[in-house]
Amino acid sequence: MAETKELTLPSRIESVDQAAREAEQFAQSAGLDEEFRSAIDMAVRESVANAVKHGNKFDETKQVEIKFSQLPEGFEVVVRDFGPGFDVDDVPDPTNPDNLLKASGRGILFMRAFMDEVEWSNHTGGGLVVKMLKKQ
Amino acid sequence: MADITISERQAGDVTILDLNGKVTIGEGSVALRTTIRRLLGDGKNKILMNLGGVGYIDSSGIGELVSSFTAVNKEGGTLKLLNLTQKIQDLLAITKLLTVFDVFDSESDALASFE
Numbered sequence: 001m002a003e004t005k006e007l008t009l010p011s012r013i014e015s016v017d018q019a020a021r022e023a024e025q026f027a028q029s030a031g032l033d034e035e036f037r038s039a040i041d042m043a044v045r046e047s048v049a050n051a052v053k054h055g056n057k058f059d060e061t062k063q064v065e066i067k068f069s070q071l072p073e074g075f076e077v078v079v080r081d082f083g084p085g086f087d088v089d090d091v092p093d094p095t096n097p098d099n100l101l102k103a104s105g106r107g108i109l110f111m112r113a114f115m116d117e118v119e120w121s122n123h124t125g126g127g128l129v130v131k132m133l134k135k136q
Numbered sequence: 137m138a139d140i141t142i143s144e145r146q147a148g149d150v151t152i153l154d155l156n157g158k159v160t161i162g163e164g165s166v167a168l169r170t171t172i173r174r175l176l177g178d179g180k181n182k183i184l185m186n187l188g189g190v191g192y193i194d195s196s197g198i199g200e201l202v203s204s205f206t207a208v209n210k211e212g213g214t215l216k217l218l219n220l221t222q223k224i225q226d227l228l229a230i231t232k233l234l235t236v237f238d239v240f241d242s243e244s245d246a247l248a249s250f251e
């Protein structure tokens with residue numbers, strides 16, 4: 001079994017499904033159970049959607065780089081966009097009563113809910129990187 | 137094939153929407169938005185959304201449920217949810233939206249609540 005898989009996808013909505021399909025195949029070949037794969041699926045969809053929408057702002061000349069790795073400590077997903085980046089602390093808490101009826105802003109909450117570790121960093125070559133780990 | 141199909145039924149003045157498929161970023165969310173706008177345009181503002189056939193929803197889909205809820209409220213109507221899968225129930229719990237939506241397991245109970 002390959003221990004790492006890397007993808008580079010264009011900044012369009014269809015890339016979300018494609019990344020999720022590739023993650024499912026990779027996670028299945030790693031023998032991960034359905035509940036675990038479902039969490040990975042959610043995290044991949046939300047992070048790639050964020051990269052396409054908020055990072056690259058649907059600019060198809062910008063790519064989304066995705067890496068899945070089966071590590072001794074768990075399953076890691078890394079997603080990089082080529083946008084201007086953002087400070088995760090600036091994203092309003094969607095569970096705050098004042099924000100409950102907002103139409104967006106829940107993707108980060110889902111990534112944190114379904115993965116054990118989620119970290120954002122600015123890539124030295126530009127863009128934002130989110131690294132997520134689901135422990136086994 | 138479309139990610140989602142939305143069928144409509146009428147029970148008195150309540151419109152029941154049976155959703156089947158995925159409510160996700162892109163097509164699924166847009167289809168739901170279009171349907172709600174059309175119903176409101178037709179003066180149908182009592183809406184029961186049956187999510188029993190929704191196998192997958194993401195944060196964008198949850199956002200669309202919230203947008204539908206606020207759009208219907210703005211028109212003086214009511215939107216309620218029926219037959220949440222365990223997964224959707226979990227997501228609504230994580231987002232604290234179970235405190236916002238009226239949720240039912242029984243269609244007859246849901247319809248009675250509109251009276």
